Every structure is written in C-alpha cells, then in structure tokens.
Amino acid sequence: QAKEQFFPLLSYRTGPYAPNGVPWANGKQDYIKMINARDGGVNGVKLTFEECETGYATDRGVECYERLKSKPGVALFDPQATGITFALTEKVVNDKVALITLGYGLSVAQDGQAFKWNFPLMGSYWTGADILIQHLGKKEGGLDKLKGKKITLVYHDSPFGKEPIPLLEERARQLGFELAKIPVTAPGVDQKAAWLQVRQNRPDYVLLWGWGVMNSTALKEAQATGYPRDKMYGVWWAGAEPDVKDVGEGAKGYNALALNTSGTQPKVIQDILKTVHDKGQGTGPKDEVGSVLYTRGVIIQALSVEAVRRAQERFGKGKVMTGEQVRWGLENLALDDKKLAALGLTGVIRPISTSCSDHMGSSWARVQTWDGAKWNVGADWYQADEQIIKPMVKAGADKYLADKKLTRRAPTDCQS
Amino acid sequence: MAFFLETLLGGLMAGMLYSLVALGFVLIYKASGVFNFAQGAMVLFAALAMARFSEWIPLLGITDFFAVNALAFIAAGVVMFGVAWVIERLVLRHLVNQEGTTLLMATLGITYFLEGLGQSLFGSSIYKIDIGMPKDPVMILESTFQGGILINKEDFYAAIIAAALVALLSVFFQKTATGRALRAVADDHQAAQSIGIPLNRIWVIVWCVAGVVALVAGMIWGSKLGVQFSLTTVALRALPVVILGGLTSVPGAIVGGLIIGVGEKLSEVYIGPFVGGGIEIWFAYVLALGFLLIRPQGLFGEKIIDRV
Amino acid sequence: MSDKKIGDVILDVKNISLSFGGVKALTDISFNVKEHEIRAIIGPNGAGKSSMLNCINGVYRPQVGTITFRGQTFGHMDSHQVASMGIGRTFQNLALFKGMSVLDNIMSGRNLKIKSSIFMQALRIGPAEREEIMHREAVERIIDFLEIQAYRKTPVGQLPYGLQKRVDLGRALAMEPQVLLLDEPMAGMNVEEKQDMCRFVLDVNDEFGTTVVLIEHDMGVVMDISDRVVVLDYGKKIGDGTPDEVRNNEDVISAYLGTSH
C-alpha cells in the first residue's frame, strides 16, 4: 500500500463567492502538486487531495466534511468559509481532526487551551481590526490623535462581518473615536443606502469588512457617492485582485490589510510555475498564479504540509500522520526566517510559531494600496496589541467553555 | 433637506433599475401565466455573454469602443434568442396546459441549468462591462443647498434607458393583436390553442423579448456592479416590485419600482440606524405587503377573478 | 302534488338590487319560498338568476334589500354562516374541489357537522374515528344513490362533465340543508339522466322535506316538477306563479319561452 497523506479541499467554484474562492482553491491544489513533483511528497509520503464543492453554503460544507473526513490519511480541514467553520468546530472535537482557518474563523479560537482543534493561523478579525486602528493612528500621528475622529465600519452582515465589532468598540472606548456601523446584507450587491449614510456621516475613515462581490460594489458606490477611496481600509479579505480589478481606476488609492504579498517573485511561486504550470498541470489559468488569494491558498497549504512534516519529526518520518498527529504538528509549528526561506516564502509572510496556548502563531500584517493596476504593500509591519487582544480572547474563550460546560485543557494535554 | 432629496433621488433611480428586472418577470407572466423564476439567471447569463464577447471581440482586431460594445450586445442578443428557442423546444412545449406551479418549477430547472451553463461557458470570475457610463458623481443645486445634491450620473442614464424600454413595451402590449393573443394564452392555454394561436411561436417571441430585456438589465447592472454570479440576486430585489405593481402590468413594474426604491432607501437611511440597520430588504417586502392588503392584485394588476 | 304539505314562508327575499359597475344584474326583486316547495327560477341568459342565488348565499352583497331566512333577516352574511344556517347550493359552472376525490368532495359537505378538535383528528382515536365513520356512512348512501360508486376514489377533475354535476349535487346534499339552491343541475345531461336527477330532487323534497330552489332551462323539467316559478328578465321580475300561470303569461312567453313551448 502506497503511503499517502490526504488533503480534503473544501472549495467553492460556483456561486456568489466563486471569483474569490477559485484562486484560493487553485493555490492550495497547485502547492500540493508542486510538493509531489518537486520533492516527491513529504519524506516519501505522497500528498493526495480531493476537492468538494461547498458553494459557500454551510450544509453542503458539512456534507463535504462528513464525506471526506473518514478517507484514509486525512490531515486537516480548511473550510474556506466562516459559517462552515462554526459548524465544523463542533464536529472536529469528536472526529479528532484539525481545522485551520488562516485569517478567518473564530477570533477566540486563538486560545488553544479552549479550542484544541481550531487554528486561526496568522491572524483573526480582532488582530486585523487592531492593526488597522494602529495604522490609522500612525497616519494621524499617534493613536491619541484618533480622539474625536469618525470611523465607520461597513460590514458584511454575517458572523464574518460582525466579528471585529467587539474589538473596535473596545478601541473606540479607549481611544475616544466615534464608531458607526453600517451593515450590508449579503451578498452585498445593493449598497446604495449604506453609502448614502456614509455620505451623510462624512466619516474620516471607512473600514470595509467585505467578502466577494461586496468589496467591488462598495468601491463602486464609494466612487458614485464621491467618498475618497484613499480613506477606505479593507480587511485582508477585501484586498485581492477580484475586489478591485473591474473597478480599475475607480479603486485607486484604496487600502487593505495584507496578510501576504502577491506576485510571482517568491521562490515558492516560481517553483509552482516551473514544476506544475510549465508541465501543463496547473489547476487554473497561469496568469492568476501569484495573485493575492492564490498566494494565500499556497500559504495555507504550505503551513498544512509543514504541520505534517513537523508531526513526522515527532511521530516518525515517512509515515502517514493521523489527524491527531497533524494537530500536534500545527500546535508546534516553528517557522523561523530560515525555514521560511527554505519554503520559498521569504518576504511573503513573517515567521510563525504556535504553541498550546497560542494557536495563531503570528499576528503581524501590513497595509497595501491599490494603484489602479496592482497592489503595493507598505513597508511597515504591525503587530496586534497583545494587551488588548489577550484579555478579550481569554474572556471569550472562558464564556465559550462555560456555556458548553467544558474545562480548559490540562497542561499535560499540551504535551500529547 | 438636501440629504433627504438625495436619498429620494437615489431611491428613484435604484427603483428604475429594479423595474428593469421586474419587467422581465411581467413580460413572461403576462404572456404565459408563468412566473419565470429563471429571470435572474437570464440576467446573469446575458450579462456574462456580453461581458465576455466584449473581451473576445477585440481579439478579432476590432478595437473601436462603440463597435465592440455594439457587436457584443448583438452577439449576446443572438445568444439569448438561442436560449429562448431552446427553452421553448425542450421545456415549454411539453408543458402546455399545466398548472402554474409546474411551470414555475420548470423555470427553476432552467435556472440551475443556465447558472451551470453560463459559468462553464463564460467563467465564474468577475467580468467587466464598460459601456462608457460615467462613474463619478455630479452635484446639482449647489447654490441652493450647502454641498449640493449628489446625483449619480450612471444611475441617471441607466434610469433613462430603463424608462425608454418600459415605455416601448407598454405600447406593444397595449393595443397590438399580439399583445391580446399573449394575454389570451396566459388565461387559458388550451382555449388559445383551440382557436389557432400558435403557442410555440408566441412563447419563443416572448422569451426572446424577455431575453433582450434581461440583456439590457444585465448590461446596466453589470456595468454598475461588475458581472458575476450575484447578479442573479437582483431578481429577489425586483420581486416586491413586480408584486406591488401587479404581475401583469408593465406600467406597474415602473411605478412599483419607484415606490419600492424610494421606500427602501428612505427606510434604511432614516429608520435603519435606530434598529441596527440592514432593514431595507424586509422593509421593501413589508411595504409591498402593505399595498397588497389594500389592493390584493397589486396596484395595476388585473383583478383576481373568482366567480362561481 | 296535492298531497304535499306546503308550509309557511321559509325564505323571503325583499327588494333586492344588485349592480356591478354599470351592469344592473338585479333590480328590486322580491319573492318568497315556502317550506317544502320546489321553487323554480327561470329566465333568459344573463337575467340574473345565478346572481340571485349568490346574494342569498352571501357570495354577492346586494346594494339594496334584505333576505329573511327562518325569521332571521340579513342584508349580507358571510357564506359560511349562511351554510351553517342550513342553506346548501350547487353551482352552474362547476365549483368542485378539483384535486380531491369524489368521496372527499362529498365528505367535505359534512364538515359543518364534524365536532372533534384538530388534536383528536390528528390522533384519530376513539370519537374522532367513530365520527369520521358515521359521516362516511351517510356519504356512502349519497354516493350510492347518485350511482357514482365506481368513481369514489377518482379525482373529480378527471370525471366527465355530467358526473361532476352529480358530485356537486352530492356535496350539497351531504350538508343536509333545509333549503337547497340548485343552479342548472341538469345542464349537459341527456333525457335519461335528467329523469334520474328529477327523481332525485323530488325524493329529497318528499322524504326530507327539503325546500328546493331550482334554476333550470329545460322547460319540461320546470313545468313538471316545480310548485311555483319566478321569471326574471334583465334583472327584473316579470312573472311569478304556478307553472301554468307562468306558461300563459304574455311577458314570459315573449321574453323567454317563445312560441314553440
């Protein structure tokens, strides 16, 4: 029997969120193909995958999960949608398989002692929101200068869009800015009323918490109501090519968080082009390789593979890891600059190091700006303010545990 | 005051755009008694076709902006005619004289089919339709109000196109013999057949017209929002419009659109903030419902007949 | 006919006027129906016969006039209230419940009499089941008589027109009404079938003392079985009396009967 580590890939290639879901899913697939082609797998263990279409719908996502979770050699799941993450969070505990939600999902899941199986790697909505506020503060010349400013949050009316609110409220209380919240009903094609309100309020900044078509529509409405794009700041899910491409010039000056860079320079992307696309094995069109969401897909998959590799280091090289073993791998990721360089990810992301109590591993991000043709990533890295995030995560996790009548993981559990 | 006017104008123009989609529903309902669930999918399909053709045509060496758009429009129109023909051949023809729900269901099947076909032929990314609509706002009455009143030029032109189309179709339905035949078909398929109205031809014609309406709607909405899957959801926004105006009335689609457009924008802007916002969708439906309680057949709909 | 005991006025219609927009369907119509009699309403097409029944039934709301039924006077009442007072009805243009079987159509005529609550019906134990069976028996008798046993479980929409008319009658009968309003029950039947129908109307009238108001275009039937006849024309009453009186009324002859009858 061949040794195969299986990656179930939940994705959506149809429906309202397909423009964003497709490059993401392609990046994941291509990375797996690349590892097999370049390295012959992980220490001789071949990587396999199967994709399952969720259409961004929770029930279909659950079905995909149920179908794929019992395949031999399942490593972990990346649900690609906040709603599906919620539903799976309840299930992975019993099924003993990890859930990675890089840059999305539950903010409180950062607390690994409460959420053993969830891994919101590299950032949650709380860290994202905090970084944006820090950036605005810096622009104004100090966080205290935000006092009295008006900041409006235009958000996708769903748990995804609502997640940053507690943090922003906390920050508003602290720093004394005025926070207005305008929900946009999913999928977000109709935002006229929202932007009329923005025009009425004339806020100093608009934070855009959108996904899919909501982002480009927001930019178009902003243009139509004359709101300056350079005062708009999006989350990292509102900062990819599909969000701005068809707005073109109209989106010039718009900013968004950057969890990763884009472009074809990174070595990992070059490797993919060389070993996969040039062989005609690419999943999607070649010109999309290296775009923001494609690269994010690559990163997610790279971290997944690294988790497997890490687990093998402990549980036996060249073996197929179980879901539990991969989970350990995720909890003990230690990707320093050197390792990142080996992965070809230098400059794309910052080092990551996870632990039993921190399932995020890194809370750094930059801000990028659209110049009408491409994204330019700013030089400054920001780290979310521990002082604020930590207590909130702890409190949230405690409430979760209390509601569920569960207890924190014992320290010994962290060793296993 | 200025802001109120702005909201009002915004609502009116949004309403006109809803009317455009609503019109597609009305056309088909009027002509065959079918509630065409696939209207949203047709809008998407048409818009996708047009967007992609306007990408592909320059590859043939035609680069003139106007020519490209005109050719893309025509090509997409031809595609929609084809769709109409196929739908009649493969679906409607076999469902003569069936109940409304059956036909509704069939249009649902068509919806899925078109969504799948559209995305596999034309792709599922975001595409662009650029028909040269101005994107930046203009301010008017700046002397009267401080800051002026903002008008979205694109919406304004779109509203004019919509109004023209609607007017044209109203005339067509009002007096012509075909208009009458269409209404007859809607009332009773079998009786219409028995006196020699060729249902097949009528249906192809109507679906073609509805296809063109979908194309115009798709073009305008697409130019506003970009062409991608969510265009189908504008159908849900147009639904209260159709119902409020009356399922069978072309002018109803316009008036309904204006009422709903204004109603939902005003409510969202003036009531929304007090209850947390996001109320415009259900408010539109509740508004329509309020009108229905007074006139159960919609403002301009034909009276619902129940006689014993 | 002579041995039949005709009682007091049971249904009294006074000065009914009804118009739709410009169309005057009924103008100042008054007539009464006595207990136990068979009262025919005749008149040319569009005279307002069906509209008259609709007024009594509460389907239409007359602009002027009152209707008195067993001492209760009303201008308008909801149809279901009229039904619960004991007035049953058949329709000219079939108004059957198309999706239901013959049995269910007729059973629905007995719904007024069903007492068990929705919970009992859901559980369908004891009393609810017994009640259902009791009514089923009554309905089976009607089905038997109308000779539609073979179609019991057929959806009515699939029956030929004539049989649908019978089902319609069956449904009205199932209500065991005191007054039965029949709107052209014999249209679309041949002579043999009409004979059956007549026989049947007479039986109901004889045995149960049900008062019958009958609209019919077949003069043979009307003249033979009715006790008194009202004649309407263009919404006005132009004659009222026994069949013989009506037959010889000049106005009636010119407006309706023509010379050949």
Place this chain on the structure above:
Amino acid sequence: MSEPKNIVLNVNGIEVIYNHVILVLKGVSLQVPEGGIVAILGGNGAGKTTTLRAISNLLAGERGAVTKGSIELRGERIENLSPADLVKRGVVQVMEGRHCFAHLTIEENLLTGGYTRDSKSEVAANLEKVYNYFPRLKTRRTSQAAYTSGGEQQMCAIGRAIMANPSMVLLDEPSMGLAPQIVEEVFEIVKDLNAKEKVTFLLAEQNTNMALKYADYGYIMESGRVVMDGAAEDLRTNEDVKEFYLGVGGGERKSFKDVKSYKRRKRWLA
C-alpha cells in the same frame, strides 16, 4: 351513411389513453362528410369530449394520447399537427365548458378568435356577423368574460370560433346552459352556417332531441365505443333511442314527475 359524399374527416379505430393508464376510447371510427352536420350522442362519460379532443389535437394538454388508429382530414393524416395548424386548415373546436379568456373582454375574446385571419376588414366583418347572431354579446362587449353569465360565455365561445372563418367546427355541448330559445337559435345558426357558408359540423350533444333534429347523421357512443350509428331520421325513430335518449319510450312523453326508478329510490331510503 348510404352513399358517402366527399368525406372530410375520417376517424379510424382510434384508441385514447389518459395518463398512460386510463384507456378511454376503445376503437372509435366515424366519418364526417363535406357540408354535413354529424352528431355524437351518448351519456356522461361516454367519450364524446375525448373524441373531439383527439381530432383537434388538444389531448396533449390533458396528458392524453391517441395510441392506435388514424385521423384523416381530407385525406391528410393530422395526428401530428399542432392545434394551430388545424385551425389554419379550417378546423376549430368549441370546447366544452366554455373556456372564455377570463380577463379579456367579450370583444377581445372575439377578436382573439380572429387571430389567424390577417385581413382587418375580414375580422371586422366577422365581428359584425357574430354580433348579429348574438345581439346579447354586443350589449356585454366591454365586460370581462369572467363576469358574464354562463349563457353569455357559451355564446362568446361559439362566436369566437366563428371568428376564425372555419370550414369545419367541432362543437362540444353547445346547448349546455343556454335558454331554450337560444338553444334553438344556436342550432339555427349552425344550420345557417352549414347551408350558407358550407361549414361542416361535428357536434357532441346531450340534447338528443335538438341534435337529431338538425343533424344529418348520428353516432351513439357508450363507454368509449360507438354502439350505433345511422341517419338522423332513422335514429329518431329507433325504439331504443327513443326510450333512452329522447325519453319517449312507449309513445307518450312521460312527465319528469312520474318517472319512477324504484330500484334507486329504495336504496336511497334504506
């Protein structure tokens, strides 16, 4: 029929099945000569309507289908034509139960009937003709059909068929719900059209008396089969027909009051 004239319509042993399972017509054959008036008689459920639907190709909408036999119009097989094609060939059906277009006014109903006629003047002339035949319709021309009386709707349905200038009309129970005079008028109109405009008629009727008075030839159907046919006079004098369809068995017409049916009566009283 003794010496067949020109046969326009030849129905040959057709079998009709509804819904793939319900066999309704079991080999029905009939012929309609050019310029004739042929009546189909028979009790409720005999299959008259089904026969007419089969001819005019309106079965599909009822989920019925002709599974055996053939139907020829002037020598041409017509089973696969659409109803609209048939109307073009001059065959129009007046459906049982009226089927007026409820939301259209009477006049619009009639004008729709002229859909296949291209010439405006012809349509106008036909409209005049119909109003002449049915003056009542003229007074109600602007009301929506749904709100007219049963009889008015019947007139409208017949008028609508005439608007198409047909050469052959299939009439399904034209007399139903019409006042006696009007019934007579309708049959006179039939006769008139037949004589003056050479319109051929095939009618399904319950009013046997009338039908046999005006028709030249009759078919009697029972449970999906033709059980008897013959010239109208012959049928009129046939004892069985008299007994069952004309109600004059044994000479005198019996009063409706006196017809007894003890068997049923007994059962009802039980």
Place this chain on the structure above:
Amino acid sequence: MFYRENGQFKTSYRADQQILPIRQDRIFMALLLIVGFAVVPMLASDYIFRAILIPFLIFSLAAVGVNILVGYCGQISLGSGAFMAVGAYAAYNFFVRIDGMPLVVALLLGGVCAMLFGMLFGLPSLRVKGLYLAVATLAAQFFADWLFLRVQWFTNNSSSGSVSVNNLQVFGLSLESPVAKYWFCLVLLAVIALLAKNLVRGAVGREWMAIRDMDVAAAVIGIRPMYAKLSAFAVSSFIVGVAGGLWAFIYLGAWEPAAFSVDQSFKLLFMVIIGGMGSILGAFFGAAFIVVLPIALNLFLPAITGVFGFEISTASVSHAELMVFGGLIVWFLIVEPHGLAKLWAVGKQKLRLWPFPH
C-alpha cells in the same frame, strides 16, 4: 407475487379508510419501517448517516410541514426558512436559558414559537392570494434573517451572532453517535408524519384542500376560510419549526442565520413541488431528490466522465452538476407534472394491471 387488490374486500368503512387499504402496501410499509429502524443502522456508514440520512429525515419532516401549507392548503410559502429559523432559535433559547430543559421539550416549544410566528405572517393570506402571498411569506423570511442577526438577545449575546449546542441527550441517552441521531430524527419524523397524515385525510385536511381548490365554493358549504388558512399555517409552521430545531441541533450543531436563508425556503418549496403537492409521501420523495441528487452527481460525475476517457476539472464538475440537476427537474416535470408521488402512483397502477397494458 402479484400486486393486486382483487379479492381484498373491505367489510367496514374503518377498513376502507386505512392509510394503506391494500395488503401488499401494508406489508411493504412494515418492511420499510423495519429496514428504516433496524436494517439501515446495521449497514450504513457514518458518512451515510451524517451526510445523507439525517439531512434527508430532517428535510422530509420540513417538507411534510411545507406540503401541508402549500400542497394541501394552496398557500404559496417562501417563508419556510424563517419558520425553521424561529423554531431553531426559540428551541435554542429554551435550551440554554432554562436549566435542565429536556431536548424534546425545547424542540417542541420551538415548534410552538414557529407556529405563532407562522400564524402572524399567515394573516395576510386572508386577503392576499397566490403568488402575491409569496411576498408576505418572503417578508417573514427576510424579517427573520434580520431579526436573528440583529437582536443579540436571541443569540445569547454571542458576539458574532453564531450559536452552538453540544452534549445533547434524550431521556438520559447521549445523542452524539450518528445512529442515535438518526433514530431520534426517524422517530420524530415517523410520529409527526403519521399525525400529519391523519390530519390531511380527516376533516381538517378536507377543509384545507377545499380552500386550495376553490375557496368561494368552500365557504358556501360552510368552511370558514380564516380557520382553515390559519390552522394550515399553524400546523405547517409548527412542523417546520421542529424541523428547524432538528436541523440546527442535530445536523449543524452550530449555526448562524444564514443556515436558514431564503435558499432554504426555496429548497423546501422545490421538494414539495417535485415530490408532489398534496401528498405526504411526496414530501419524502422530494427531500430525497433534493438532498441526495446533488451529492450523487458530485460523486459520480467525475467517475462517469472518467469512463469516457476525459478528465473533468473540479470547476466543470460543479457546473455540470448544476446543469444535470436543472435538466433532471425539467425532465421529471415533463414525465409527470404532478410530482414523483404521482409517478409512483401511476407506476403502482401499471403494476396492478400488469401484465395487461391497460
């Protein structure tokens, strides 16, 4: 082994009024129940339970509810998703706010709340009919979507608006294993479907159908339109509400309002129409069609195209799946416009006549 009713004479009306008057049908049903309760649990895999059987059971239940309103009473409803949501969130609140609240009671109370909500939005049906009524029910749908997103109280003040339950128990037995969940849903479904069947074949059912087929005539024979319509809304939304609770508690475990979006409403309506309006059995067929078919296509399309020697991209599979699904709906409607239940009935009738063609 012939399927015949010959020789089976009914000697009482009670016998004739059974749900399954033909003996073979009764045997078949008994077998089906045995298979459902005993055989399936022995054979099915985890995946089959969790991803196919449990959703199928829950959707069947919801479809039974929707069918009462739409199929039996003729009131078009696009608000079923809202009724499910009310059922789910109400049950959730009863469950977490009241200590020791038993699961079944919470679900039933959720149903009661859905019932009240349904009746409220059913009121317009007294005046507004047909497709126009769809607007009233859509208003309910969008209102509920909004309500559960916006009003924090309903979600127990969870910041993101998503809620979850765990450690479900019935009568002290844990509901964690898929088989237990399956049994739980099956029992609820069997009981409620039986009660619903009793209703629709009894007096209330006739009232509903009468109102559906011809409301004027129904009033003339003494049926109160208000009572009939509101009772249909009540019963229907109660059942749908319970199904909503099951969907949330048993299938999803954690959910957000989007789980009960308008798509869900449409889905339920489609089940009812495809399965067969006015047929309890149809609800099951419809649920099977809508739940199982997409999954089956998803599984088999790549295999099938593989057989024909070309590999199909993942995106094409999802597009092809949509097309095949749409095509099948149309095809079924052409074959039998009255739904799968009717198709089944016609099939049985043919079987009865077999080997004779008619």
